[in-house]
Amino acid sequence: MTQNLQFDFLADKKKNTLTIRREFLAGRQLVWDCYTKSELLDQWFAPKPLTTKTKSMDFREGGHWHYAMVEPNGTEYWGLTEYQKIKPIDYYTALDAFSNAEGEINEDLPRAEWLVTFTDKNENALVETIVTYKSLSDLEQVIQMGMEQGMKATLEKLDELLLTINK
Numbered sequence: 349m350t351q352n353l354q355f356d357f358l359a360d361k362k363k364n365t366l367t368i369r370r371e372f373l374a375g376r377q378l379v380w381d382c383y384t385k386s387e388l389l390d391q392w393f394a395p396k397p398l399t400t401k402t403k404s405m406d407f408r409e410g411g412h413w414h415y416a417m418v419e420p421n422g423t424e425y426w427g428l429t430e431y432q433k434i435k436p437i438d439y440y441t442a443l444d445a446f447s448n449a450e451g452e453i454n455e456d457l458p459r460a461e462w463l464v465t466f467t468d469k470n471e472n473a474l475v476e477t478i479v480t481y482k483s484l485s486d487l488e489q490v491i492q493m494g495m496e497q498g499m500k501a502t503l504e505k506l507d508e509l510l511l512t513i514n515k
Contacts, residue, residue, distance in 0.1 A: 371473070
């Protein structure tokens with residue numbers, strides 16, 4: 349069963365942005381929940397074979413998500429997402445950063461603004477994520493770090509989760 353789901357990964361080096369568009373075989377409310385509830389994020393938000401664990405999450409304007417992506421050997425990569433604007437099941441904006449286990453931002457790695465929009469595409473949901481970096485070098489650094497491959501693999505895990513909960 350191969351689905352021909354939309355996946356676009358576009359880099360705009362003039363605007364220092366990445367635009368990721370991805371279609372999912374589920375309704376918008378369910379996909380929104382998968383992006384905004386820690387118990388669901390923990391099941392998909394990391395490329396295989398990594399897993400995700402939430403240290404704390406407060407999904408509201410001014411709130412945050414502090415989490416780690418964990419390798420099978422136990423190595424942890426921490427991140428901090430700070431939510432700015434939220435319009436339920438339509439969009440949210442956030443500042444995203446690499447951090448440590450205490451939530452202190454790693455200033456040596458790129459920080460980005462995320463605009464994540466949820467729309468209907470027939471009976472499916474389409475998620476568009478626009479990631480804006482401060483500089484071209486920050487954009488190029490995350491591309492070199494494997495952002496496209498990581499996002500593709502991570503979103504495939506969301507596909508698998510949706511198949512199990514969307515019955």
